[in-house]
Amino acid sequence: MPRFALEPADDAFFTTAPHIFTYRKRFAAPPEKVWESLVSDESLAAWGPSVTRVTWLTPRPFGVGTSREVTLAPGIARVHETFFRWEEGRRYSFTVDHANIPALRRFAEDYLVEPTGDGQTEFTWVVAIEPKPLFAIPFKALAPVLKAAFGRMASDGQSYFARV
Numbered sequence: 647m648p649r650f651a652l653e654p655a656d657d658a659f660f661t662t663a664p665h666i667f668t669y670r671k672r673f674a675a676p677p678e679k680v681w682e683s684l685v686s687d688e689s690l691a692a693w694g695p696s697v698t699r700v701t702w703l704t705p706r707p708f709g710v711g712t713s714r715e716v717t718l719a720p721g722i723a724r725v726h727e728t729f730f731r732w733e734e735g736r737r738y739s740f741t742v743d744h745a746n747i748p749a750l751r752r753f754a755e756d757y758l759v760e761p762t763g764d765g766q767t768e769f770t771w772v773v774a775i776e777p778k779p780l781f782a783i784p785f786k787a788l789a790p791v792l793k794a795a796f797g798r799m800a801s802d803g804q805s806y807f808a809r810v
Contacts, residue, residue: 655741655754663774669800673767673807694802749781
């Protein structure tokens with residue numbers, strides 16, 4: 647499978663990227679349980695069909711510098727991620743180092759897990775994407791579809807915690 651290198655992203659990218667998708671969901675679980683799921687061996691693959699596989703490449707305990715490989719359903723994309731922020735039990739952020747699709751210049755995600763005060767969790771997820779210049783116009787046209795697809799992953803998490 648081909649691998650295309652991406653440029654690194656950092657925290658500033660979450661406000662400067664050409665495409666920023668933000669999702670806020672209330673999960674019917676305490677923050678500790680949501681965090682435990684995020685860092686589990688299955689991670690997002692347990693939430694629903696959008697992610698088919700998560701492979702942690704760094705041994706525990708995880709932190710800044712941790713890496714993993716994620717496969718999106720149905721094998722559409724495979725990405726290698728390296729975490730540049732790790733606030734144990736609360737937040738992590740990563741940049742995609744390489745992917746099997748050529749369209750991306752930079753890609754990063756930020757996950758924030760916060761207590762709501764009633765035993766549930768406020769989950770905030772930010773996806774920041776910059777396509778390569780050649781793909782900028784097609785990507786702009788596809789952005790609403792991508793936003794909905796990522797939104798489904800956030801909704802999958804909401805459904806997952808409603809039933810576990």
